[in-house]
Amino acid sequence: xxxxxxxxxxxxxxxxxxxxxxxxxxxxxxxxxxxxxxxxxxxxxxxxxxxxxxxxxxxxxxxxxxxxxxxxxxxxxxxxxxxxxxxxxxxxxxxxxxxxxxxxxxxxxxxxxxxxxxxxxxxxxxxxxxxxxxxxxxxxxxxxxxxxxxxxxxxxxxxxxxxxxxxxxxxxxxxxxxxxxxxxxxxxxxxxxxxxxxxxxxxxxxxxxxxxxxxxxxxxxxxxxxxxxxxxxxx
Amino acid sequence: xxxxxxxxxxxxxxxxxxxxxxxxxxxxxxxxxxxxxxxxxxxxxxxxxxxxxxxxxxxxxxxxxxxxxxxxxxxxxxxxxxxxxxxxxxxxxxxxxxxxxxxxxxxxxxxxxxxxxxxxxxxxxxxxxxxxxxxxxxxxxxxxxxxxxxxxxxxxxxxxxxxxxxxxxxxxxxxxxxxxxxxxxxxxxxxxxxxxxxxxxxxxxxxxxxxxxxxxxxxxxxxxxxxxxxxxxxxxxxxxxxxxxxxxxxxxxxxxxxxxxxxxxxxxxxxxxxxxxxxxxxxxxxxxxxx
Numbered sequence: 001x002x003x004x005x006x007x008x009x010x011x012x013x014x015x016x017x018x019x020x021x022x023x024x025x026x027x028x029x030x031x032x033x034x035x036x037x038x039x040x041x042x043x044x045x046x047x048x049x050x051x052x053x054x055x056x057x058x059x060x061x062x063x064x065x066x067x068x069x070x071x072x073x074x075x076x077x078x079x080x081x082x083x084x085x086x087x088x089x090x091x092x093x094x095x096x097x098x099x100x101x102x103x104x105x106x107x108x109x110x111x112x113x114x115x116x117x118x119x120x121x122x123x124x125x126x127x128x129x130x131x132x133x134x135x136x137x138x139x140x141x142x143x144x145x146x147x148x149x150x151x152x153x154x155x156x157x158x159x160x161x162x163x164x165x166x167x168x169x170x171x172x173x174x175x176x177x178x179x180x181x182x183x184x185x186x187x188x189x190x191x192x193x194x195x196x197x198x199x200x201x202x203x204x205x206x207x208x209x210x211x212x213x214x215x216x217x218x219x220x221x222x223x224x225x226x227x228x229x230x231x232x233x234x235x
Numbered sequence: 236x237x238x239x240x241x242x243x244x245x246x247x248x249x250x251x252x253x254x255x256x257x258x259x260x261x262x263x264x265x266x267x268x269x270x271x272x273x274x275x276x277x278x279x280x281x282x283x284x285x286x287x288x289x290x291x292x293x294x295x296x297x298x299x300x301x302x303x304x305x306x307x308x309x310x311x312x313x314x315x316x317x318x319x320x321x322x323x324x325x326x327x328x329x330x331x332x333x334x335x336x337x338x339x340x341x342x343x344x345x346x347x348x349x350x351x352x353x354x355x356x357x358x359x360x361x362x363x364x365x366x367x368x369x370x371x372x373x374x375x376x377x378x379x380x381x382x383x384x385x386x387x388x389x390x391x392x393x394x395x396x397x398x399x400x401x402x403x404x405x406x407x408x409x410x411x412x413x414x415x416x417x418x419x420x421x422x423x424x425x426x427x428x429x430x431x432x433x434x435x436x437x438x439x440x441x442x443x444x445x446x447x448x449x450x451x452x453x454x455x456x457x458x459x460x461x462x463x464x465x466x467x468x469x470x471x472x473x474x475x476x477x478x479x480x481x482x483x484x485x486x487x488x489x490x491x492x493x494x495x496x497x498x499x500x501x502x503x504x505x506x507x508x509x510x511x512x513x514x515x516x517x518x519x520x521x522x523x524x525x526x
Contacts, residue, residue, distance in 0.1 A: 057440075059440070080444075083439070083442045083443060083444045083447075084442065085442075086439075086440065086441065086442040087441070087442035091440060091441070097436075097437050097440065098437075099433075099434045099437055101249065101434070102434075110437075110438065110441055110443075111441045111442070113238065113447075114438065114441055114442045114443040114444070114447055115442065119238075158441065162441075162442075
């Protein structure tokens with residue numbers, strides 16, 4: 001790990017280990033991620049990709065090691081401060097995690113309501129991100145009536161609505177067709193260009209590698225086995 | 236806060252049946268407890284006496300003669316709480332008896348001598364309760380020339396004992412009903428929470444604080460308790476209007492007292508209790524669920 005790079009890193013992992021019972025999901029993972037960097041996390045099933053993302057937003061706690069998010073040590077964060085940490089992230093999941101009884105508008109607005117934003121601001125902001133994701137005409141429908149691609153675009157809209165510093169996407173295109181996957185990735189890349197740090201755990205290597213300038217890391221059995229630069233122009 | 240209230244109302248609308256059950260349960264509990272209060276408040280006013288007085292008969296000793304009358308009357312009149320003293324001579328007493336037993340007085344006509352004693356009919360102040368009457372009677376009994384005093388004390392003592400027992404039972408039953416309402420409210424919150432568990436999980440993932448998650452539930456609990464309380468009191472008031480006049484007539488004939496509905500303080504207390512109940516059920520349930 002490059003210590004000089006670490007001084008400016010927005011995410012730092014120091015020998016992070018996570019066990020589920022006897023089984024190690026992550027083993028001694030150390031890495032630094034710079035602000036505005038795009039990191040593709042790949043590896044076979046069970047490699048620890050999702051676990052890596054989960055320990056970053058504290059859906060899981062590490063068994064050993066330390067994680068710093070913008071200098072904040074996650075092991076020292078209290079339960080009352082946790083919501084404020086999570087607002088710095090925008091999260092996209094393979095199963096979308098939309099509230100089926102709330103409209104598209106309300107699902108996206110949730111990210112702003114929890115932050116205490118005023119109604120007028122919420123309305124403007126939500127419609128803005130829905131326009132970016134191409135979902136403004138579906139603002140008042142319920143998620144179950146949408147296709148998988150549309151639901152994921154709503155999830156991305158919710159993830160970016162709060163202007164997060166970091167977007168974590170766990171298999172964002174896992175259950176989508178190629179065209180829908182491409183649209184979702186384009187939205188993520190647009191935000192990457194604005195300077196948002198993005199981590200994507202995905203199997204869809206080829207599609208992403210062809211679109212992204214960033215870094216690719218490979219996990220195998222919980223261990224970081226390789227890290228390479230991604231540059232679509234050299235492919 | 237507006238947002239929380241809107242969310243709470245939306246939650247109530249989306250779980251109408253469940254919330255209705257809870258409100259009706261609270262309403263029935265408040266109705267039962269208020270009914271007990273209404274009964275005891277009014278019966279308490281009967282026993283307290285209000286401005287009323289109690290009657291007693293002071294039977295004078297056989298050696299009493301009419302020359303002693305001013306002294307004895309004065310001694311009794313001076314007793315604390317005695318409002319009025321009326322002398323009933325043995326002849327007047329016999330005449331009253333013949334009047335009351337009209338049609339069956341043949342045996343009285345055969346009497347050679349009037350067996351009835353002279354008596355004083357007294358009225359004693361009972362503003363501080365019938366215990367005040369008992370105290371006054373005890374003092375009068377100690378006077379010379381007083382043979383005995385009768386005022387239905389055995390019946391009254393038994394009644395008071397039963398009343399206190401009934402009141403304790405009423406309070407216990409009322410408390411039980413409130414406890415039942417509390418548990419039902421807590422169970423409703425749990426049920427609603429379980430149906431919304433995935434929603435709560437998503438809210439946490441996007442950075443919702445515990446307060447953001449809990450507040451709509453608390454407000455729902457307050458609304459359930461408040462509406463339940465109002466409903467219970469309303470049902471009681473309608474029952475009071477429908478049946479109150481009949482009961483008032485009986486109470487008026489027996490005890491010279493009007494049946495009144497619960498005071499504003501009592502109603503406020505009931506409403507406060509039901510609202511608190513609704514909120515507290517939520518609070519305890521969520522404390523455990525959101526650990």
